[in-house]
Amino acid sequence: MATTTTRFDTYRGRLTQAAERASPGQATDALILVGELRAAHKQAIAERDAWAAALHYHHGWTFTALCVAMHGRPNKVTAVRTAVEKTRPARRLSKSRAEESFRQAQQDVQELWMLYKEAKELEKRANDGGPGPDVVLDLPGDAPQRAVAAAEQLSAVDAEYRAAVELRNRAAAALIVHANWPKRSAAALAKAAVRDLYPHEKTAPKMEADPQLVAERAEDARRLAERKAALVRARDQAIRALSKSMGPAEIARLVKLTDERVVQIRDGA
Structure with missing residues (x-):
């Protein structure tokens, strides 16, 4: 008692x-x-x-x-x-x-x-405080160099983001399996969809069944998502600027995209 x-x-x-x-x-x-x-x-x-x-x-x-x-x-x-x-x-x-x-x-x-x-x-x-501060990017001012740097950083950040999401989802699944959390509560804390947690339920380690760990990993994934979005905007702006003097094929080689995707970005798609 x-x-x-x-x-x-x-x-x-x-x-x-x-x-x-x-x-x-x-x-x-x-x-x-x-x-x-x-x-x-x-x-x-x-x-x-x-x-x-x-x-x-x-x-x-x-x-x-x-x-x-x-x-x-x-x-x-x-x-x-x-x-x-x-x-x-x-x-x-x-x-x-x-x-x-x-x-x-x-x-x-x-x-x-x-x-x-x-x-x-x-x-x-509870209010999540709205969007966080703008992401500060370290990119060259010259349009071709800016496009290349943004594309390279985007590739690295995207890989980090995918890994962070996997870690976040695994820890959230551990709450379901080892701490008896409802699926929706675990997904809400992780800021993920319930379906994203299913693949991790069989392998989620007990030591990760920690809500604070899930919250920290969710924040890591959120920050990387914001940085990824900022780099996409910077790359796309550079592509549009370069499109005034360069063809799609040349730009595509710079930023490692297909010609078709460069055209879509140039046209605002």
Whole structure:
């Protein structure tokens, strides 16, 4: 009981601290809390259902009585029956001790749900601060050299970005597999699509099931994406400038693109 109370107090303290933080830290903290609380709530339901099964099988509680104890009224008896029948009962205790364990587990479920809803509200309110500062590029002023430098840097940054995305997605998948995070919560923290995490679920290492690590890797990927976008703009601007005096084939050799792509960029496609 004391350990559970301490855990809830810790969650409340983190919610308070997150609410007081400036963006974008607030948004990251909120996303982490949403994922952790949803996973904790899911685990609490499993523990509650195990004690419900113990009351039913060991002490004769009806599904209706269990439904009223869980939901306040007998309107979800079928769902309660389904949950109990697929759950392994908790260890056999005296009726009074089993009932007390069930009541405490039910309180944990309700408390965690309330904390989860608070975290979701904080997530909605949190502002990521909008776009970050403009990316500063170190490129020559001369148009041909600028086009070549932008293309070379873009190739390197693109490779870094792809690697960063893979690391980010792998860590997010580790939260799903090893920390019981919901898929949507893990994807939201990683700023990725749920489908991007599927390929990593079988190989995600347990040591990477760390929400702070996911947040850091998501930020790395975001910064690289911004730099990549800035280099694309710089390269395309240089291509358009060069198009006034050079043909597509010559420009294509400079920037290592096809003639067709150079024409598309020149024409604003």
